[in-house]
Amino acid sequence: MDTLTHILNGFSVCLQPINLWYTFVGVFLGTIIGVLPGIGPSAGIALLIPVTYGMNPTSALIMMAGIYYGTKYGGSTTAILINTPGESASVMTAIDGYQMAKKGRGGAALAISAVGSFIAGTLGVVGLTLFAIPLTSMALKFGPAEYFMLMFFAMTAVSTLAGKSPAKAVIATLIGLMISTIGIDLQSGQPRYTMGVPELQDGVGFVIAVVGLFAIAEVFSQMEDMTKGVRPEIIKLQGRLWFTREEWNLSVRPILRGGVIGFIIGVLPGAGGTIASIMSYVWEKRLSKHPERFGHGAIEGVAGPEAANNSDTAGALVPLLTLGIPGGGATAVMLGAFIMYGIQPGPLLFQNRPDLVWGLVDSMYVGNIMLLILNLPLIGLFVRLLYIPGGMLMALIMAISTIGIYAINGNPVELYFGLLFGVMGYVFRKVDIPVAPLVLSLVLGGIMEQSFRQAMTISGANPGIFVGSTICIVLLALSVLSVLLPFMLPRLKSWREGSANAEA
Amino acid sequence: MxxxxxxxxxxxxxxxxxxxxxxxxxxxxxxxxxxxxxxxxxxxxxxxxxxxxxxxxxxxxxxxxxxxxxxxxxxxxxxAAAPAPSGPRDVRHLWILAGVVVWSGLFYAVLERLGYVVASAIYLLALMAWFNRGKWRANVVTAVLFSVSSYALFAKLEVNLPKGILPF
CATH class of the missing domain: 1.10.287 (Helix Hairpins)
Incomplete structure (x- = not known):
C-alpha cells in the first residue's frame, strides 16, 4: 500500500510544470540524437551532464532518461529512410524498414515504429514499476561481497555477450578498470598512476572518457567514411503516415512479443537493445507463416524489433535503479550522472528518495506519450535533420564535445584527454575492441574496488568471502554461465540446423 | 562442399x-x-x-x-596459416584524421586566449571547408551562428565558456 502511494506521488512530481518541461526537452533531444547518425544515447547524455549542474537532480535525471528512451524512437527514422541505423539498436529496423520505404510504404513503417515503440515502451515502464520493489527488497540483503560479485557478473556478461570476441571485450573491461584506478586512492590517500600530472589526481572524469570514446571517435569514423566517399541515399517520405488495418493486424503480436523480449533482455546485464531487437527479428521470422517476406519489407520485421529496443530501455533501468548497477554503456553513463549529483541509486534510494525514483519512473509514462506525438505528426520536422550535410554535422559535434568537456572544470588540459580518448575509441573500433564494456567498468571501477576492499576487511583478507553466501554463489554461477554461453550457443545452433536439415 | x-x-x-x-x-x-x-x-x-x-x-x-x-x-x-597481409592499403583517411586531431589540438590551445566564439568559428569553418566543400555561404553562416548562439545558450545555463578577446 505504501508503495502505491509512492508511485502515485511520483506522478505529482513528474507532472510539475518544470519536470514536464524537462521530460519534453529530454525526449525531444533524444529523438534528435536518435535521428542523427554518429551520436548515440551514451554520448548524448554525457554531453549534457555539464549543462545540468545547476538543475535539481530529479529534473536532470528525468531529462537524461528522456534522452535515453527518446533515442530509440529517433533511431528508427534514420534506419527506415537511409538504411543506416541512427542508433545501434535500430540495425534490424533498417532491413525491412528500408525495403518498405523503397516500396513507398515508408510512412507505414515510421508509423508502426512509433506506435510499436509507444506500446512496448509503456509496457516496459509498467514492468519497471512492478519489478522494482521485489528487487530492492532483495538488494537490501547485499553486503560488499555480494555487490562485488554482482558487478563482476555485470562485467562478465557485458564482455561475453557484447561482441564477437570475448577476449577483446575482457581486455576492454580491464582497461576501463585500470583507468578507474588512476588518481588519489580514497582510502589510503596515495596517488596512483598520476605520473605527476595534477589533472589526473582526481582521476579521469568519465564524461571526458565517454565523450571521447563515443562522440569524438564516432566523428572520426564518419570522417573516414566521408573521405572514402560513402554516401547514403535518403528516401523521400511519401504517402500517408499511417498503416492499413491489415498491416496493423500483422504487427500487433510482434509488438507485444517484442515488448516482452526487450524488457527481459534489458533487465539482464550485457545484452542490450541491439541484441533485443535481433532476437525479436529472428523470433518473428521463425514464427511467421511467410518467412520469405522478411528482408523484402515485412512490417513485422519493423514492428517487433522497434518494440523490443524500446522496452529494453525500461528494463535496463531496473538494475540501475534497484541495485545501482548498470548493465550497459548508456545506463553506465546515467550512473555516472547520479553519482555526480551525490545520489547513489540502489535499494536505499527507494526508501530515502521515493519522490525522485518514482518521479523518474512515472515521467517515462508521460515521456512516451510525448514521443508518440513527436514521432507521428511532427516526424517531418525530424526527417529534415537527415538533410544536414554530414561534414557540417561532424564539425558541430566536435564543437559540442569541446563545450561538454570544457564545461566540467574549465580546464583545457582535459580537452586533450578527450581527444586522446577519441583516438583510442577510433582505434578500438577499427580493431573490433568494444568500448561499451570499457565505459561500464570505468564508471563502476571505483565502487567495485571499494566493495572489494570492504569485503576483504570484513573477512580478514580471506577471499573465501566472495563465495561465502548463497547470493554470491548464484552470482558466480551466473558469471560462469555467461562465459560459457557463447561457446555453447554455436554448438546448439549447428545442432539445431543439423536436425532441421535432417527433417528436410 | x-x-x-x-x-x-x-x-x-x-x-x-x-x-x-x-x-x-x-x-x-x-x-x-x-x-x-x-x-x-x-x-x-x-x-x-x-x-x-x-x-x-x-x-x-x-x-x-x-x-x-x-x-x-x-x-x-x-x-589455415596465413602470411602477413601485403599490398598497398588506402591510408589517405589516416592522414586526414591526423590533420583533424592536430587541428583540434590547436583549437584547444588557443581556446582560452582567443575566446570560445572566435576560436570555434575558425575551427568549424576550417573543418567544414574540408568536409563540406564548396558550400562557402552555408558554412560561414553555420560556423558563426553556431559559435555565437552556443556561447549565449551556455552563458544562460551558467556554463561560462572563455570569452577571450571579445568584450562581452
Missing part, C-alpha cells in the same frame, strides 16, 4: 591486428604492474592497501591476453 577454405585479405588483416593487440595487451599489463610497485604504501588503515586491487587487475589482463591467444589459435585452425 569439400571446397578448400582460403582466408580473405580482410581475415588476414584481422589476424594481423589480433597479434598486435596481443602484444600491446601484454605491454600494457607489464607497464601497469610495474607502475603498481611504485605506489607508495603506508602499512596502516585497511589490510589490503592501495596496491592489491590493481595487482589483481594487472594479472587478469595477462589472463585476458592468454584468452586472446587461444581465440587467435582457434581462428588459425579454421583459416
Amino acid at each position: 569439400g571446397v578448400c577454405y582460403h582466408p580473405s585479405p580482410e581475415e588476414k588483416r584481422t589476424m594481423m591486428t589480433d597479434r598486435v593487440i596481443f602484444v600491446c595487451t601484454i605491454v600494457v599489463a607489464a607497464v601497469y604492474l610495474y607502475a603498481t610497485t611504485l605506489i607508495p604504501t603506508l602499512e596502516i588503515g585497511d589490510p589490503l592497501g592501495p596496491k592489491a586491487f590493481p595487482r589483481l587487475l594487472g594479472f587478469c589482463l595477462l589472463l585476458a591476453a592468454a584468452m586472446l591467444f587461444v581465440e587467435m589459435w582457434k581462428d588459425r585452425q579454421t583459416a
Whole structure:
C-alpha cells in the first residue's frame, strides 16, 4: 500500500510544470540524437551532464532518461529512410524498414515504429514499476561481497555477450578498470598512476572518457567514411503516415512479443537493445507463416524489433535503479550522472528518495506519450535533420564535445584527454575492441574496488568471502554461465540446423 | 562442399591486428604492474592497501591476453596459416584524421586566449571547408551562428565558456 502511494506521488512530481518541461526537452533531444547518425544515447547524455549542474537532480535525471528512451524512437527514422541505423539498436529496423520505404510504404513503417515503440515502451515502464520493489527488497540483503560479485557478473556478461570476441571485450573491461584506478586512492590517500600530472589526481572524469570514446571517435569514423566517399541515399517520405488495418493486424503480436523480449533482455546485464531487437527479428521470422517476406519489407520485421529496443530501455533501468548497477554503456553513463549529483541509486534510494525514483519512473509514462506525438505528426520536422550535410554535422559535434568537456572544470588540459580518448575509441573500433564494456567498468571501477576492499576487511583478507553466501554463489554461477554461453550457443545452433536439415 | 577454405585479405588483416593487440595487451599489463610497485604504501588503515586491487587487475589482463591467444589459435585452425597481409592499403583517411586531431589540438590551445566564439568559428569553418566543400555561404553562416548562439545558450545555463578577446 505504501508503495502505491509512492508511485502515485511520483506522478505529482513528474507532472510539475518544470519536470514536464524537462521530460519534453529530454525526449525531444533524444529523438534528435536518435535521428542523427554518429551520436548515440551514451554520448548524448554525457554531453549534457555539464549543462545540468545547476538543475535539481530529479529534473536532470528525468531529462537524461528522456534522452535515453527518446533515442530509440529517433533511431528508427534514420534506419527506415537511409538504411543506416541512427542508433545501434535500430540495425534490424533498417532491413525491412528500408525495403518498405523503397516500396513507398515508408510512412507505414515510421508509423508502426512509433506506435510499436509507444506500446512496448509503456509496457516496459509498467514492468519497471512492478519489478522494482521485489528487487530492492532483495538488494537490501547485499553486503560488499555480494555487490562485488554482482558487478563482476555485470562485467562478465557485458564482455561475453557484447561482441564477437570475448577476449577483446575482457581486455576492454580491464582497461576501463585500470583507468578507474588512476588518481588519489580514497582510502589510503596515495596517488596512483598520476605520473605527476595534477589533472589526473582526481582521476579521469568519465564524461571526458565517454565523450571521447563515443562522440569524438564516432566523428572520426564518419570522417573516414566521408573521405572514402560513402554516401547514403535518403528516401523521400511519401504517402500517408499511417498503416492499413491489415498491416496493423500483422504487427500487433510482434509488438507485444517484442515488448516482452526487450524488457527481459534489458533487465539482464550485457545484452542490450541491439541484441533485443535481433532476437525479436529472428523470433518473428521463425514464427511467421511467410518467412520469405522478411528482408523484402515485412512490417513485422519493423514492428517487433522497434518494440523490443524500446522496452529494453525500461528494463535496463531496473538494475540501475534497484541495485545501482548498470548493465550497459548508456545506463553506465546515467550512473555516472547520479553519482555526480551525490545520489547513489540502489535499494536505499527507494526508501530515502521515493519522490525522485518514482518521479523518474512515472515521467517515462508521460515521456512516451510525448514521443508518440513527436514521432507521428511532427516526424517531418525530424526527417529534415537527415538533410544536414554530414561534414557540417561532424564539425558541430566536435564543437559540442569541446563545450561538454570544457564545461566540467574549465580546464583545457582535459580537452586533450578527450581527444586522446577519441583516438583510442577510433582505434578500438577499427580493431573490433568494444568500448561499451570499457565505459561500464570505468564508471563502476571505483565502487567495485571499494566493495572489494570492504569485503576483504570484513573477512580478514580471506577471499573465501566472495563465495561465502548463497547470493554470491548464484552470482558466480551466473558469471560462469555467461562465459560459457557463447561457446555453447554455436554448438546448439549447428545442432539445431543439423536436425532441421535432417527433417528436410 | 569439400571446397578448400582460403582466408580473405580482410581475415588476414584481422589476424594481423589480433597479434598486435596481443602484444600491446601484454605491454600494457607489464607497464601497469610495474607502475603498481611504485605506489607508495603506508602499512596502516585497511589490510589490503592501495596496491592489491590493481595487482589483481594487472594479472587478469595477462589472463585476458592468454584468452586472446587461444581465440587467435582457434581462428588459425579454421583459416589455415596465413602470411602477413601485403599490398598497398588506402591510408589517405589516416592522414586526414591526423590533420583533424592536430587541428583540434590547436583549437584547444588557443581556446582560452582567443575566446570560445572566435576560436570555434575558425575551427568549424576550417573543418567544414574540408568536409563540406564548396558550400562557402552555408558554412560561414553555420560556423558563426553556431559559435555565437552556443556561447549565449551556455552563458544562460551558467556554463561560462572563455570569452577571450571579445568584450562581452
